[in-house]
Amino acid sequence: MYTKETDPIETIAGPSWSEARRGEISLLELLSALSRGKRTIGKVVLIAALASTALAFLLPVKYTAEAVIVTPQQSQPSMSTLAQLSGGGNAAISGLSLLSGFGLRNASDLYVGILRSRTIADLLIDGFHLKQVYGDQNYYAARKHLARNTTIRAGKDTLIYIQVDDRNPSRAAKLANAYVEELSKHDANAALIDAKTRRLFFERQLAIQKEQLADAEIALKNTQQSTGLVVPTGQAEAMIRSASQLQAEILSRRAQLEGLKTYVTEDNPRFQMVKREIGALQAELTKLQQGNHVAGQPEVPVEQLPEAALKYLRKYRDVKYHEALFEALARQYEAARLDEANAGSPLQIIDKAITPEKKSWPPRTWIVLACTVFAAMGTSFWVLMRHVSAGRM
DSSP states (O other): OOOSTTOHHHHHHOHHHHHHHHHOOOHHHHHHHHHHTHHHHHHHHHHHHHHHHHHHHHSOOBEEEEEEEEOOOOOOOTTOOHHHHHOSOOTHHHHHHHHTTOSOSOHHHHHHHHHTSHHHHHHHHHHHTHHHHHTOSSHHHHHHHHHHTEEEEEOTTSEEEEEEEESSHHHHHHHHHHHHHHHHHHHHHHHHHHHHHHHHHHHHHHHHHHHHHHHHHHHHHHHHHHHOOOSOOOTTHHHHHHHHHHHHHHHHHHHHHHHHTTTSOTTSHHHHHHHHHHHHHHHHHHHHHSSSOOTTOOOOOGGGSOHHHHHHHHHHHHHHHHHHHHHHHHHHHHHHHHHHHTTTOOOOEEEOOOOOSSOOBOOHHHHHHHHHHHHHHHHHHHHHHHHHHHHHO
């Protein structure tokens, strides 16, 4: 008669085979264990659902408002191109065109940095009493709190997105719009200072050149009377104009540097770009000044000119040099005045922040679902492990 004690398999394979069979657990046994523990699982899942629901409704509600603006374009001075002054054909244009790519490659990053600056943060903290709103004791903590609630990013579409989270939907929209207003004020003020500095610079240079032109004209008149020469030679007129235009462009770049110094450091990429442009223009001017001539005086075979003609030619070239420089400076001065008048142009706003109608935090449905699912999975795993442990004992 077959009994457990005389199990032929155990007799043949030994006791280790029997122990292995007793250690195996089938899928039906696992399902049976889950079925027996369904009440426990149900209780835990119910408790988790109730607790997560209460937690979801206890979490503070936040609303998100968003404002979108176009990246402000860094306007270059309207008189800064050498082609406008020379009418083309100047050798310095080729060197200048190589330097035109040394500006800021991403203006959006610059304005994002301005929006995240401490100055704008403090203005918003004071304007909206954020220390009291956030319950902070000092500006440092309030800045950190505001930074956590603010997201500022620049998109590849040259747009800047400003998102502000707040428990009060109206305040969230007002804060987002306040960022845009403060950026507009900062940008207009910087542009106005730059344009005003350049205007004052050219105004002084124009007054100096006006006096020098008058002196040169008087000197030419005296030379005409003493030499009897009345018709000037046109041999060097083109080179005289080139030298004067180069000198005027150098003065223009120096005016830009004076303006930039008011709100950027010398390490700023735009400041370095203007310095390199001055170097290129100075190199072109030096080429005209090499040899036996000086600035504004082209190469002339002086040994072939009589003394009277040489004297007259020098005075005539002085007049033409100061005249061309005066005209260029006058053009630049008028352009600087226009830049100053247009410096307060507002930012281009794509989307003004409006009061959000729906909360952005917390996601209550997802919190309840996640907690319920994790509770069911954890409880089921505990029931199965307890069954396995009991079967091996």
